[in-house]
Amino acid sequence: MSATDALESTLRAQLGDTAVLTAREDLLAYAFDGTAALRQLPRAVVFARTAAQVSTVLRLAREAGVPVVTRGSGTGLSGGSVPVPGALVLCLVEMDRILEVDTRNLTLQAQAGVITQQIFDAADAVGLFYPPDPGSMKISTIGGNVAENSGGLRGLKYGVTRDYVMGMEVVLADGSICWLGNKCVKDVAGYNLRDLFVGSEGTLGVITEVLLKLLPKPAARATLLATFAQMDAAAGTVSAIIAARIIPCTLEFLDRKTIQCVEAFAHVGLPTEAAALLLIETDGHPAAVDDEIGRIEALCHEHGATTLKRAADAAEAARLATARRSAFSALARLRPTTILEDVTVPRSELAKMIRFIEETAARHRLEVATFGHFGDGNLHPTFLTDERDAEEMHRVEEAMKEIFAHTLTLGGTITGEHGVGLAKRAFLQAQLGDASHALLRQIKRTLDPAGLLNPGKILGAAGAAEHPTSNIEHPTSNG
Ligand SMILES: Cc1cc2nc3c(=O)[nH]c(=O)nc-3n(C[C@H](O)[C@H](O)[C@H](O)COP(=O)(O)OP(=O)(O)OC[C@H]3O[C@@H](n4cnc5c(N)ncnc54)[C@H](O)[C@@H]3O)c2cc1C
Numbered sequence: 001m002s003a004t005d006a007l008e009s010t011l012r013a014q015l016g017d018t019a020v021l022t023a024r025e026d027l028l029a030y031a032f033d034g035t036a037a038l039r040q041l042p043r044a045v046v047f048a049r050t051a052a053q054v055s056t057v058l059r060l061a062r063e064a065g066v067p068v069v070t071r072g073s074g075t076g077l078s079g080g081s082v083p084v085p086g087a088l089v090l091c092l093v094e095m096d097r098i099l100e101v102d103t104r105n106l107t108l109q110a111q112a113g114v115i116t117q118q119i120f121d122a123a124d125a126v127g128l129f130y131p132p133d134p135g136s137m138k139i140s141t142i143g144g145n146v147a148e149n150s151g152g153l154r155g156l157k158y159g160v161t162r163d164y165v166m167g168m169e170v171v172l173a174d175g176s177i178c179w180l181g182n183k184c185v186k187d188v189a190g191y192n193l194r195d196l197f198v199g200s201e202g203t204l205g206v207i208t209e210v211l212l213k214l215l216p217k218p219a220a221r222a223t224l225l226a227t228f229a230q231m232d233a234a235a236g237t238v239s240a241i242i243a244a245r246i247i248p249c250t251l252e253f254l255d256r257k258t259i260q261c262v263e264a265f266a267h268v269g270l271p272t273e274a275a276a277l278l279l280i281e282t283d284g285h286p287a288a289v290d291d292e293i294g295r296i297e298a299l300c301h302e303h304g305a306t307t308l309k310r311a312a313d314a315a316e317a318a319r320l321a322t323a324r325r326s327a328f329s330a331l332a333r334l335r336p337t338t339i340l341e342d343v344t345v346p347r348s349e350l351a352k353m354i355r356f357i358e359e360t361a362a363r364h365r366l367e368v369a370t371f372g373h374f375g376d377g378n379l380h381p382t383f384l385t386d387e388r389d390a391e392e393m394h395r396v397e398e399a400m401k402e403i404f405a406h407t408l409t410l411g412g413t414i415t416g417e418h419g420v421g422l423a424k425r426a427f428l429q430a431q432l433g434d435a436s437h438a439l440l441r442q443i444k445r446t447l448d449p450a451g452l453l454n455p456g457k458i459l460g461a462a463g464a465a466e467h468p469t470s471n472i473e474h475p476t477s478n479g
Contacts, residue, residue, distance in 0.1 A: 004043065004064055004066060004086075006064070007060055007061065007063075007064040007066060007088075008020060008022060008044055010060055011044075011046055011056075011057065011060060014053070014056050014060075015046065015047070015048065015053055015056070015057075019046060019047045019048070019049075019053075020044060020045070020046050020047075021044060021045040021046075022043075022044045024041070026045065027041050027042055027044070027045060028041070030042055030045045030071065030074070030083065030089045030091070031082070031083065032074070032082055033071075033074040033075065033076040033077075033079060033080065033081045033082055034074065034075045034076055034077050034136075035076065035077050035078060035079045035082065035421070035422075035423055036337045036338060036339045036340075036387060037337065037339075037387045037393070038079040038082045038422055038423070039082065040082055040083045040084065040085060040087075041083065042069065042083035042087050042088065042089040043066070043083075043086050043087060043088055044088050044089070045088075045089040045091055046088055046089070046090055046091070047091050047092075047093070047094050048090060048091075048092060048094070048095065049094050049095060050095070050208075051169055051171055051177050051208040051209070052177075054090065054092075054171045054206050054208055055171050055175040055176070055177055056175070057088070057090055058090075058171055058172075058173060058174070058175045058206065059174070059175035061088055061452060062173065062174065062175070062450060062452060065450070065452070066086065066087070066088050066452070067084050067086065067087040067088070067451075067452045067453075067454070067455050068087065068088050068089075068090050068206075068452055068453060068454070069081060069082075069083050069084060069087045069088070069089050069090065069202065069454050070089075070090045070092065070143075070147070070202035070206050070453075070454065071089050071090065071091045071092070071202075072091075072092055072093065072112070072113065072140065072141030072143050072144030072147070073093065073115075073136075073139045073140050073141050073144060075136040075139055075140045075144065076144065076148060076418070076419065076421065077340055077342065077418040077419075077423075078148075078201075078342075078415065078418045078419045078420060078421030078422065078423040078424055079421040079422030079423045079457070080147070080148065080201045080202060080419055080421035080422075080454070080457055081144075081202070082421075082422060084454070084455055084456055090206065092111075092112045092113040092141065092143055092206075092208070093113045093141065094113060095111035095112050095113035095114075095143075095208060096111060096113045096114050096115070097110070097111050097114070098110045098111075098114055098118065098119070098122050099111065099209070101122055101123065101126055101128075101214075102183070103126055103128070105183045106128060106213065106214045106215070106216075107166060107183050107211055107212060107213060107214060108122060108123060108128075108130065108211075108212045108214055109209065109210070109211045109212070110142055110209065110210055110212070111143075111208065111209055112141060112142060112143025112146075112206075112207050112208050112209060112210060113141050113142075113143060114141065114142050115137075115138070115139065115140070115141060115142075116132075116133075116134065116136075116137035116138075116140050116141070116142055116145055117137045117138045119142055119212065120133070120137065123214045123217075124217065127216070127217050128214040128215065128216065128217060129214060129215045129216065129217040129218065130164065130212060130214055130215075131152075131154045131158035131159075131164070131215065131249075132145065132150060132151070132152050132154070132155075132158070132159075132160060132161045132163075132164060133152035133153055133154055134150040134151065134152045134417075135152070135153070135325060135328060137152070142210055142212075143207045143208075143210070145161045146161055146165055146168065146197075146198055146207055146210055147197075147198075147199070147200060147201055147202055147207060148161075148199065148201060148417070148418065148419045149161050149162050149198050149199035149417070149419075150417055151373065151376065151378065151416065151417035153250045153252060153281075153321075153324065153325075153373065154249045154250055155373055155375070155376045155378075155417075156247060156248060156249065156250065156251050156373070156375035156376055157247050157248065157249040157250075157283075158215075158249060160417065161198065162195065162198045162199065163213075164212050164213045164214075165181070165194060165195075165198055165210060165211070165212060165213075166181050166182070166183060166194075166211045166212065166213050167179065167180060167181025167182050167183070167194060167210070167211035168180055168181060168194060168197060168207050168209060168210045168211065169207070169208045169209035169210075170197055170205040170206065170207055170208070171205060171206045171208055172205045172447065173205065173447060173448040173449070173450065173452060173453050177208075180193045180194040180197065181194040181211060182211075183211065196443070199419065201419050201420065201421060201454065201457050201458055202453060202454040202457065203444060203448065203453050203454045203455075203457050203458055203459075204443070204444065204447045204448060204453065205447065205453065206453075218249075218283035218284050219284070219285060219286055220283065220284065220285065220286040220289040220290075221249075221281060221282065221283040221289060221317070222281070222282055222283075222289050222290070222292075222293040222310065222311070222317075223279070223280070223281045223310070223311040223316075223317035223320050223321065224279075224280045224281070224293060224296060224297060224300070224308065224309070224310050224311070225270075225277065225278070225279055225280075225307075225308070225309045225311075225320045225323065226277070226278045226280065226300040226305040226307070226308050226309075227259075227270070227271050227274035227276070227277050227278075227305065227306050227307045228274060228275055228276045228277075228278070228303075228304060228305055228306060229274065229275055229304070229306050230275050230276070230304070231255070231275050231276045231351060231354055231355075232351050233276070233303050233304040233305070234253065234275075234276035234277075234278055234374075235350050235351035235354075235374075236303045236304075236351075237278065237299060237300055237303040237304075237305065238251060238253075238278070238347065238350070238374050238375065239347065239348070240299045240302070240303055241280075241296055241299055242347065242375075244295060244299060246282070246292050246295060246296060248280050248281055248282045248292070248296065248375065249281050249282060249283050250279060250280065250281035250321075250375070251278065251279075251280055251373070251374050251375030251376075252278065252279040252280075252324045252371070252372070252373060252374060252375075253276060253277065253278055253279075253370075253371060253372055253373075253374035253379075254276070254277040254279075254323065254324065254327060254371045255275070255276060255354070255369060255370045255371060256274065256275050256276070257331075257367075257368075257369035257370075258327050258330070258331060258369045258370065258371045258382075259271075259272060259274055259277050259323075260272045261327075261330040261331050261333070261334065261369065262323050262326055262327055262330045264330070265326055265329065265330035265333065266322050266323065266326045266330065268319060268320065268322055268323045270323055271306070271307055274306065274307070277323065278300075278374065279320060279321065279323060279324045280296055281317070281321075282296070293310065297310065324371070327371045327380075328340060328380075328382070331369050331382050331384060334367075334384045335367065335384040335385055335386055336385075336386045336387065336388070337384075337385045337386050337387040337393075338382060338383070338384060338385075339382065339383040339385060339396060339400075340380050340382045340418075341379075341380060341381045341382065341383070341400060341403065342378070342379075342380060342414075342415045342416055342417060342418040343378075343379055343381065343403060343404065343407040343412055343413070343414060343415075343416070344376065344377050344378040344379070344407070344412050344413045344415070344416030345377050345379070345407060345410045345411065345412035346377055346410065346411050346412065347374075347375070347376075347377045349377070349410040349411070349412070350374060350377060350379070352410065353379060353406070353407065353410060353412070354370055354379065356403070356406050357370055357379070357381045357403060358370075360399050360402050360403055360406075361381075361383070361399060363399075364395040364396075364398060364399040365395065366383055366385065366392070366395055366396060366399055367383070367384040367385070368381055368382065368383050368384070368399075369381075369382050369384065370382065373416070376416065377412070377416070378416035378417060381403060383396045383399070383400075401427075404424075404427045404430075405430075408430060408431055413431060414427045414428070414431055419458075420457070420458045421457050421458070422456070422457060425456070425457065425458060425459065425460035426460060428458065428459070428460065429460075437459075440458070440459060441459055444458075444459060
């Protein structure tokens, strides 16, 4: 029996027969995540229910020299949970219990496999609020959100997942289990290791529990949908709102192509001739919300909005928000492959960046639609393509390289929320610089000396070389 066959039978003995999948038809579903054109069959999939079981898996994998790719729901958009060759996928969806809602300290403690929407609902049920709301929240896990430091539609006012992580339980590469953080609002004891694991994409340890900060639920909210005949007018409106010292909780943007697709998909009643749409939401004390939404409406008028629609009630607000929330699904219907990008620029550069994306797509004869979190400067240029057409895929890759390079010249970042994973690893060093990139490698080597935790993700080829089997090509397809 080979060392890895022995690993599988030991895992079955320790975790139970049904906790380990090895049949090809079972593995197929774990060969990819939400990222287009990346696939790799794992060696096996193992489901853990406790931190002790995660520890056993990591210890046994380390003894056998087998890489481990941690997985939540697999909705990631940068290839983070795509297996590396020969890897064991460690899936945490069965760690799905909310452990405590503490209404005195305003915290919630949950296992890593709890679905994000359930965190929101558990807080909401006691009059509290968990703000991070990635578009995937009905399926993504809280562990995946923390590992990617996910953002959402409320990021402008409320920040991203990192801003709500007070503590976590992590299993390290050698199988040891540690707690980082606590319920204290203030704590400066030692290095902030908790923050190191937020956004670490499964490369430094396995997050098994999280302690989250909750807020009081806002008493009122107002939603406004504004359309513009020119992109620059929409960008100017956003600048004017921020300059007026108003911070809406949501300030989302759709370009013309996205508006047309969403309307064909969701029938929200959007004007399909508009060049740009803004979805704006403010929340808080009823008097403040009333004041803010009135001032925002006036600024939209001043900056040339062609239509303005204020939601009359919560049901209409939800319908208007559908316009933004269904953007990805609506676009995904058009062509076989949807490549959703995630560049972020300082807000002052948004109009320039959108123009560059459109020019670049036209130059490469590509179909692109752009939407995103305008208030955060976070754009999702979405290429509509077909991964079976190698020549067109090559043009998409060339266009994306130009877009990433331009993003950096505008002072931006190659990813605002989807992470580096496999998809962006080739571009990270250009953004960080040599010294910072080398520091990341040092941290990885310290926490994972054998290079077995999600090898090759974030750090690219040299990081991948830490383990001999991690030679993923981009794209791979044996799944
Ligand atoms: C339709 C759609 C809309 C989306 N909208 C948004 C959005 O608005 N904002 C946004 O930020 N993202 C968005 N995403 C991307 C994605 O949903 C997030 O990155 C999400 O946090 C991933 O969660 P997951 O449970 O699916 O994790 P996975 O995809 O399974 O894993 C993501 C990464 O985290 C690691 N990981 C997962 N769990 C753990 C753990 N417990 N411990 C250590 N590492 C772990 C994996 O190894 C991998 O590197 C969207 C995706 C889709 C498909």
